[in-house]
Amino acid sequence: MTVLHTAVATTPATTSSTGFPVLLALLLLPLVGAVVVSTFRNEPRAAKLVALAFSVIELGLAVVALFVYRTGGARLQFSASADWVPSFGVHISFGMDGIALVMVAMIAFLVPVVLGASWAEKLPEGRSVAGFFALVLTLEALMVGVFAATDVFLFYVLFELMLIPMYFLIGNYGGVNRRYAAVKFFLYSFLGGLLMLASAIGTWSYVQSVTGNGTFDWATLTSVVSHAPLSTQLWLFMGFFFAFAIKAPLVPFHTWLPDATAEAPVGVGVLLVGVLDKVGIYGFLRYNLELYPAASRTLAPLLLVLSVAGVLYGAIVAAGQSDMKRFIAYVSLAHFGFMGIGVFAFTQQGTVGSVSYMVNHSLATGMLLLVVGMIAVRGGGSVRAEDYGGLMKVTPILAGMFFLAGLSTLSLPGTNSFVSEFLVLLGSYQTQPVYTILGTIGMILAALYVLWLYQRVAHGPIRGNALVGLAGGPGAAADPSVGARKVVRDLSGGERWVLAPLVVLILLLGFYPKPLLDVVNPSVTATVQQVSVQEGN
């Protein structure tokens, strides 16, 4: 923690420090916000407003960052570095490439939405609203840090720290089985993280033996370790692989995800599926592929098999879920597998498709989860699909939103996800036709089940325990044909404001994805080159 010195001097071609203050602000603002919010312990309304204000300013900063970013510029922009533990070559260094930047922008966009969606969240007895909002802001800062870290040690530190606010968010504010889900989530990720730490230390050790200088700087590690013999790379690859396979998650490391998603409050679930899991795919791209290209090529078949297994397994198991949150978790599992296919096919289009899918999946699935949460609020907290039916007749706007989110999830042309899915198919088919075809079958199944769920919940006669109560139940409007119908209101003004930005982005990116792809493209090119360039080794 000595004086800040920019990393420009060492590697002028790949890093640029322009705009670092913006990144610094992006990192610190949510932390300051968390501290401020936690002082409003007894004023829940003020706490919510302050938290929302901080998250909106953060979003503004992210937009500024998008404009500061130069598409044809250095690989890592906004970068700066300072020593942390000099004897081990550990730095506090941050910087973003295009992939990290769009993910950071995604986080900044989702957090205000999530805070808005949690506005009227019924917290368990005795839990403080300020605590909830402060934890979400803390999580935001750590998530931005994870994507922006350019020192492998720092990345690990933030990767593990990220678990703590999430653990408390699930364990303190979640559903009935929250303790089990929180501990399971924590232990799975912790184990993965520790194995990654072992690999990181191994990488450090290798670099030290080659150059005489141990360092955790990502760029230096990449330039040295990527030339390591295959046997070394394979071992080191595995540690990072386990961490990200658990995080992403790939089958068979996924079992924590349905529990955590089902038990977490809806807003937290959106962050979990929308951002935290993306760290896994991002990690594959940034760490596994770039640090260990030879091992990546060798193990690609294994990774593709796991990805395809994820797609098929997720799609098939989703069909058996009656809990709508679990259903979404399993459909996401299929989507993560599909992103995996795009990444491990090592083609430009496939990878661009996967990266843009990371963003689009957050939007689509995030919206789907939020809509399910809004349905659950109306149905007395039930998330079981059987408890609903004919929602279209009761709450047309809500059902319409459900439909839109569903369409985006199944990648209908005109919605955001279509572009990504198409690119993944296009790219992966060139090198991996068999896996791509198998994966596509799974995606079709997943799409089918989304439609089927929508049909069960929204169409047909009004039915289900959540909507139709016992005769003479509270607030019942008598309707002899269907029994006593409970009074259910359509979307409130606040809820419309929460969903509106998502709808706009889903349609906007569906028709005009170019800005997103432009930001992502150069970074993906660099990654794909890194994997494929040393084919001769």
Add this chain to the structure above:
Amino acid sequence: MALSIDLTAVTTPIAAPSVNYGAIAAPLVVLGAACLGVLFEAFVPRRSRWGMQVGLTLLTLLGAALALVLYLRHAPAAGVTTLSGTLAIDRPALFLWGTLLALALGAVLLIADRTVDRGGYFVANAAIRPGALSERADRLLGGMQTEVFPLTLFALGGMMAFCAANDLLTMFVSLEVLSLPLYLMCGLARRRRLLSQEAAVKYFLLGAFASAFFLYGLALLYGYASSVKLSDIAHAAAGTNRSDTLLFGGMALLVVGLLFKASVAPFHTWTPDVYVGSPTPVTAFMGACTKVAAFGAILRVLTVAFQATSWEWRGVLWAVAIVSMFLGAVLGITQSDVKRMIAYSSIAHAGFILVGAIALTGRGLSGTLFYLVAYGFTTIATFGVITLVRDSDGEASHLSQWAGLAKRSPLLAGVFTFLLLALAGIPLTSGFVSKFVVFSAAMNDGEGPLVVLALIASTIAASYYLRVVVLMYFSEPAADGPTVSVPGPFTTAAITLGVLVTLVLGVWPSVVLDWAGGGSFAL
């Protein structure tokens, strides 16, 4: 034969060994003050004893630290040996002394507290039979046996000599000097007398066994090398055709004695019972300081005496480390008592420390030393917090009583969560940095598989730390749950010290890492 005494040996004056008083000032201060403390017990009137003993002990620790700092300013970097080579005062020894003094300060603060348990944690008269009428009378009177302070100082002096001992005989003597007071201190608890006395007897019997092992190993090694000096053993082991049986048999027995003190499984069986039965401040003292001293000695013995033969014995210590890590991690899950859980956690941690200690490289040494500091302070603070959660019957150490504690006392729950996360090795705590430095040293030394196993054991151990967090935060408090005492200045200071060091070493470890890596053992 007995009559044929060599007269020259009797008549030649024995040359007095030269003593470098500056180098050994710190342990001399501690041991001297311990003797003074005994005199206080004899001559100072009862009502002013407590105050004088506490004052003396704290002054002693400060004085010893001052002596250490003064010596450090012009200490030779390579270290010196003194008292005819029986003590080696080198960088690791000085580092360990500093660590021991700082940890002892924390422990003494806990021992001296009289506000949490009215009148202190110690019985006025250790010979009272449990359950007798006199015991109840003692509890009402609230007096306290102040011998615990000189006993602490004696143990501390023994520990300091233990980790600087350069020959096995000195090491054995200091082992006894540090152990005997500890056996006594275990039996002094004011509450739950039976458990406390049982702990003392258990610790004494098993400790005596371990000492016998140590002594037997010493004898075999003497037979092998004709010397008890560590460096002579190293010389003898390098390229001779003497019997390896003596060397490795002796080493095995010796190391068993040392591993016992460090509570490394499978020599750990005393640990849970003694941790639970002892008065909690004494547990803190044992958990932190004894571990430091024992691992200091293990490091010195392995590095100085047995480095040349490390290929032969390292596999065995690998196995011991693995057993210790997994046994501590797995059995900790099933515990229902906080102190017992921390005891198993200490067994797991002993395994992690051993992973670094057998690396026998510069990084291994500095990493292990760092781990000892970090772990010691976290332990002191952890036991400090445990003393605060009480019901009418003393400490409420059953885990079920900790349910919902976060609602009653958010600060205490927050502090304890932080300490548990440090024990689990979460980043930004000293526990993480210490695991990192130890494991990276081991990895550098080609112990990759051992490191992976250690990390898996860490995850298993994390599950029981998390269980306590779950209990404190996510469970509803019981209706007749324990109360959280407001700590007096002494306990507050001890906990604050431990927590601050845990945090600072986690965020900014560079300074202490540099100190720990400042030099190697003198020969």
